[in-house]
Amino acid sequence: MQLRAENISRRYFRKHGEANFFEAVRSVSLTLESGKLTVLNGKSGSGKTTLLNMIGGLLNPSEGKVFLDETDLYALEDKDLSRLRSKRIGVIPQGRSAVDTLSVYENILLPGMLYGGTLRTEEAENWMTVLGISDLRNAMPAELSGGELRRMAIARTLTASPEVILADEPTGDLDNENTRTVLTAFQQAAKAGKAVLVVSHETDAEAYADQILHMSHGTIE
Amino acid sequence: MKHFSLMIRNLSRRPGRTTSLILLTAFLAISVFCGTIVVSSLRRGLSSMENRLGADIIVVPAEAESKVSMKNLLLQGTIGTFYMDASALEKVRETEGVEKASAQIFLSSMKADCCSVKVQVIGFDPENDFVVQPWIAESLNHPLGDMEVVVGCRVETDVGNSFRIYDKSCRVAAKLASTGTGLDTAVYCNMNTIHVLLQAAEEKEISHKIDSGNDSEVVSAVYVKVLPETDPALVNNRLNGHVRKATAIRTAGMMTEVADSLSGVSRTIAVLICAVWILALIILFIVFSMMVNERRRELAVYRLLGMSRKMMSGMILKETALCSFTGALCGTALGAILVFPFTALIETSLKLPYLTPDPGSIVFYACFAIAVTILVGCAAAARTAFRLSRVDPGTTLREGA
Ligand SMILES: Nc1ncnc2c1ncn2[C@@H]1O[C@H](COP(=O)(O)OP(=O)(O)OP(=O)(O)O)[C@@H](O)[C@H]1O
Numbered sequence: 001m002q003l004r005a006e007n008i009s010r011r012y013f014r015k016h017g018e019a020n021f022f023e024a025v026r027s028v029s030l031t032l033e034s035g036k037l038t039v040l041n042g043k044s045g046s047g048k049t050t051l052l053n054m055i056g057g058l059l060n061p062s063e064g065k066v067f068l069d070e071t072d073l074y075a076l077e078d079k080d081l082s083r084l085r086s087k088r089i090g091v092i093p094q095g096r097s098a099v100d101t102l103s104v105y106e107n108i109l110l111p112g113m114l115y116g117g118t119l120r121t122e123e124a125e126n127w128m129t130v131l132g133i134s135d136l137r138n139a140m141p142a143e144l145s146g147g148e149l150r151r152m153a154i155a156r157t158l159t160a161s162p163e164v165i166l167a168d169e170p171t172g173d174l175d176n177e178n179t180r181t182v183l184t185a186f187q188q189a190a191k192a193g194k195a196v197l198v199v200s201h202e203t204d205a206e207a208y209a210d211q212i213l214h215m216s217h218g219t220i221e
Numbered sequence: 222m223k224h225f226s227l228m229i230r231n232l233s234r235r236p237g238r239t240t241s242l243i244l245l246t247a248f249l250a251i252s253v254f255c256g257t258i259v260v261s262s263l264r265r266g267l268s269s270m271e272n273r274l275g276a277d278i279i280v281v282p283a284e285a286e287s288k289v290s291m292k293n294l295l296l297q298g299t300i301g302t303f304y305m306d307a308s309a310l311e312k313v314r315e316t317e318g319v320e321k322a323s324a325q326i327f328l329s330s331m332k333a334d335c336c337s338v339k340v341q342v343i344g345f346d347p348e349n350d351f352v353v354q355p356w357i358a359e360s361l362n363h364p365l366g367d368m369e370v371v372v373g374c375r376v377e378t379d380v381g382n383s384f385r386i387y388d389k390s391c392r393v394a395a396k397l398a399s400t401g402t403g404l405d406t407a408v409y410c411n412m413n414t415i416h417v418l419l420q421a422a423e424e425k426e427i428s429h430k431i432d433s434g435n436d437s438e439v440v441s442a443v444y445v446k447v448l449p450e451t452d453p454a455l456v457n458n459r460l461n462g463h464v465r466k467a468t469a470i471r472t473a474g475m476m477t478e479v480a481d482s483l484s485g486v487s488r489t490i491a492v493l494i495c496a497v498w499i500l501a502l503i504i505l506f507i508v509f510s511m512m513v514n515e516r517r518r519e520l521a522v523y524r525l526l527g528m529s530r531k532m533m534s535g536m537i538l539k540e541t542a543l544c545s546f547t548g549a550l551c552g553t554a555l556g557a558i559l560v561f562p563f564t565a566l567i568e569t570s571l572k573l574p575y576l577t578p579d580p581g582s583i584v585f586y587a588c589f590a591i592a593v594t595i596l597v598g599c600a601a602a603a604r605t606a607f608r609l610s611r612v613d614p615g616t617t618l619r620e621g622a
């Protein structure tokens with residue numbers, strides 16, 4: 001299995017120097033292979049989140065295509081793309097991404113509730129324990145710290161166990177110990193056959209990487 | 222199933238929003254349900270009044286404040302007592318264009334020791350009556366005997382009981398179905414009985430100002446049915462010319478008068494319902510617009526996790542439908558509590574015939590109110606559902622991380 005981006009660009013309509021638009025990502029091609037952990041770094045504003053959203057099926061590129069194996073993501077209907085994302089691609093966004101009306105435990109099980117099937121309660125318990133948030137299972141998101149919310153979002157994606165995991169600065173607000181736990185978990189996921197992309201500024205992350213990409217001014221060097 | 226439990230969680234953990242939605246939709250349902258019930262009760266009252274009044278023309282003594290008091294009889298069950306010479310009946314029958322004529326004698330009982338209740342007693346002649354009997358026949362299967370009475374549904378007594386009028390005891394032979402008019406408080410008897418009662422009233426020294434000295438030769442009103450294909454207006458004029466000291470009144474005129482005030486009341490109710498709806502719709506609109514901002518992040522998360530646009534608008538609409546349904550149900554129940562126990566109060570304050578619809582129609586109006594409310598609730602939510610289904614998780618979840 002592989003996730004492949006072919007010359008994708010993203011323009012935002014915003015005044016930028018001479019031009020009327022600003023190109024946040026410029027003709028980027030990359031491949032994420034199953035079994036590999038890729039680390040993407042780069043300065044703030046270099047276009048990492050934009051790129052991640054595009055390959056995650058969340059943001060339509062202005063140009064270029066994204067393939068999951070042979071499937072052109074953006075050629076799919078919303079219904080099919082949504083279903084595919086739900087089953088096969090897990091995105092851990094940079095900001096907070098909790099449903100405030102659900103408890104931590106319910107949030108973690110949420111992806112499994114959308115399309116039916118059995119809930120992965122065992123995996124949920126397991127990841128809550130690994131990430132040290134099992135005491136918070138019945139807490140509401142509003143009561144959690146930034147780092148706890150982050151770990152909740154990570155547990156949610158690991159519980160759903162999709163083939164592709166895209167994590168946008170997952171360790172940004174975590175302490176060293178938690179950072180290690182999370183990166184180890186991602187490494188294990190990759191070893192178990194998943195394609196993992198971690199956006200990170202930390203040099204620690206690079207120690208876990210099979211592939212390191214550096215982004216600057218919208219391009220990958 | 223899982224969606225349903227998600228929906229219940231979403232609703233129960235936003236009690237403020239959920240309650241306000243339920244309250245608003247309840248208001249909509251109350252206004253629709255009570256409005257339709259009151260208007261249809263008035264309509265039924267009017268048509269029942271028309272049906273009970275099988276006469277085209279009523280001839281009453283000239284000095285009777287004719288129009289007003291006839292309307293009073295029909296609407297409030299009071300007519301007062303007035304009499305004219307019994308020869309009027311013959312005069313009416315002689316008149317060209319008259320098919321049937323039948324006399325009635327009115328007597329008011331007193332709110333005193335001698336009488337069980339204060340009612341209007343109406344004596345009719347079983348031989349030729351065409352006004353009261355077809356209706357009485359619905360509740361009574363034998364001719365009304367002497368000293369027997371048939372009572373309107375709102376007279377407080379039961380079949381088989383005896384009933385005292387001017388110290389004379391009458392047996393209650395039947396109780397009539399509700400008409401929604403003043404006739405519901407009247408008591409009917411035959412001519413022999415009314416003469417006994419008149420006599421008794423006179424002995425009680427209750428003066429009735431009878432023109433002719435002899436009781437057996439008075440009538441209060443003569444009901445007239447004109448020949449088919451004869452203009453009642455023409456016959457009315459003839460009667461006015463031919464029968465001395467009497468006035469002929471066309472019932473159609475009375476009906477129009479009632480119908481007019483009925484349509485006035487209906488209009489007022491319609492305006493009230495509109496006002497409630499406009500207000501409720503404005504608030505609904507605000508609630509839903511607020512919801513767009515309030516739920517943007519939450520729904521971006523659903524979207525991030527793979528909910529399709531269709532599923533998302535479906536979820537919002539289902540949540541709204543559930544709230545509206547709850548609100549509509551509560552509202553209709555509350556409306557029923559408001560409108561049914563106070564039927565008598567509504568009737569007297571509107572001064573119009575008022576007949577509650579049969580259970581089948583009530584169920585129909587309730588379903589109608591519920592359906593309309595749910596529909597409107599969902600329609601109000603549709604725009605919001607659409608806007609929220611377009612949230613872009615990428616941008617939304619970046620905002621104010
Ligand atoms: N919706 C948008 N409209 C206009 N410009 C945008 C939008 N989203 C992002 N940008 C711009 O695109 C550029 C890249 O943004 P992006 O979020 O991808 O950067 P990043 O590398 O993730 O930064 P950070 O490390 O701070 O998260 C930035 O200059 C940003 O201002």
Ligand SMILES: [Mg+2]
Binds near residue numbers: 048049050168
């Ligand atoms: Mg970013």
